[in-house]
Amino acid sequence: MDAAAAKLIGAGLAMIGAIGAGAGIGIVTSGAVQAMSRNPDVTGTIQTNMILGIAFAEAVAIYCLVVALLILFVF
Amino acid sequence: MSEKVQGGWRYGKARWVVLAAIIFGLFLFTGFFGVGLGIKPIMPHVFLPGENLTEHPMFGIEGLYLTNTLVGLLLADLIVFLLAFGVFRGVQSGKLTLTGFGGAVEALLEALLGITEGTAGKWTKQIFPWFATITLLVLAANWSGLIPGVETIGLVHHYEGHGNELIKVGPFQTIWDNSHAGEEAHGDYAIVPFLRPVSTDLNFTFALAIVAVVMIQVLGFRSQGVGYLKKFFNFGTLFSKPIFGFIDMGVGLLELVSEFSKILSFAFRLFGNMFAGAVLLFVIGSLVPVFAQSLFYLLELFVGLIQAIVFGMLTMVFMSQATQGHGDEHHEGAH
Known part of the structure; x- marks a missing residue:
């Protein structure tokens, strides 16, 4: 395989880590919105x-992104 | 309503139709004829480190070049100074309530102060300046990348093996995208912009992160004295409770490691977000030359604000954690 192609594949693979961050942000926000709807008085603290x-x-997703950018533009 | 419209030429409505037609026409032109004629947007070459604007090092010091991110830092500083000057003029005017520009800045700072008071308690006075300064500087740095002309206007520099071809159009020289379908452009020239937002340079984000983490430790020592070290080197219970004492020691050492990982996490979060944003705007601009970039400008406006607040807020929360004691002793008034 040619090195440029390997680079592109590697950068794509590096971004797989974003899956976890996406799920994590969803869970955090869902919990926060539920808490806010139950107790609107503490919205500021929860936010x-x-x-x-x-x-x-x-x-975590940003680390993946940095690795992908390093693969693409530095190495 | 319908009587007014009947038989009447409504300028207001026609204006939007004309605007839509112009935009659609531009799409058609660049999409179909432009590429066929060879007129197409050039994908700027992406450089990770800040590019040198000058051939020779500044002040004769080895390795110290005037980079475009350094100019971007000066721009961000200038914006913050103008902010301060605007508020100063508002205060000088002698009005009890600030209006206009000064009032807007006051509202922003008041919101930041409210968050700090909710978290830091009696250490608000010491912590708030760091929070506000970091947030304002990073916000200015992030949003300075959205000013038209930043990252786009610059001189053509020679880069061996990078960028595009140089051609002559009449008396002028310009870079030219000589790529054909399915292959990359080749050439030795690329535009080096005069200005680049400073938060796309790892040096800046690392420097800011080191300042933040060092000041977190300083505030910890100021509030708890030498006892602050107990958070990291917790040998007190090692002999009285053998198993849990050992776990306590391990947790302390992990805390020590996490202080260093804070630097990495601070620096890479800001850098990654802002650099990826810049690359995103490049790519979208080179794919769809008109209109599409506006949507991503909106996204970048949002990301820039969030990242500025997150950097400041994390510093503030870590500082207030450092000032609040660890473990059994709870300081009164800390919450």
Whole structure:
């Protein structure tokens, strides 16, 4: 196989990790929305914690993205 | 309503029809005739590190070049200074309630202060400046990439084996996409933009992350003194409770590792989001030359704001965690 083709396949494979982050963000948001609908008074606190949780879940996807970008543009 | 329309030429409605026709015409032209004539949008070459604008290092220091991301940092700084100046003028005007620009900034900062008070408690005064400064600077840096002309206007530089071909059109020279169906463009020239948003440079995000994590430790020591180290080196229960003491020690060492992984996670989150956003705008712009990019501009506006708030908020939450004691002792007024 030619190296350029291998690079493209590798970058595509690296992004598989985004699956987990997508599921994670969905779970976090679903829990937060349920909590907010049950107790609208604490919406502010829940939102802050929800954004934090999303940021942590998203970080994994971002690592995948960085690896994919490194494969594509650096190596 | 119907009487007004009858027989009347409604300018308001016709305007939208004309606009739609123009956009549709542009689509048709670039889609069918443009590519056939060889006029097609050029996919800019993507460089991961900031590109050097000058041939020689600055001030004669080895390896210190004027990169376009450094110019982007100056732009972001300028935006923050203008923000500060606008608020200063609003305060100088002597009105009790700020209006207009100053009022908008006040509302933003008040929202940030509210979040900080909810989390940090009595350490709000020490933590809020870091939160607000990081959020404002990163927001300015992220959104500076959306200003038209940033990342697009620049000089053609020579890059061996990268980019496109150089051709002459009358008295001018320009780069030219010489690719044919199914193969890549070849050439040695690429446009190096004068400006690039600074958050697409790993050096900036790493520097900001190191500053944030070091200040988290500083605040931890300020609030708890040397006892802050107990969070990492927890040998106190090692001999009194052999099994759980050992687990406590392991947890402490994991905390130590997680402090270092915070730096990586901070830096790569911001860099990854913003760099991917820039590449996304490049790709969409080269696929569909008109209109489609606007939708992704909206997405980038949102991502830039979220990433700025997330960077600031994570710093703030880690700082307030560091100031609150670990384990049994609960400081009063911490919540």
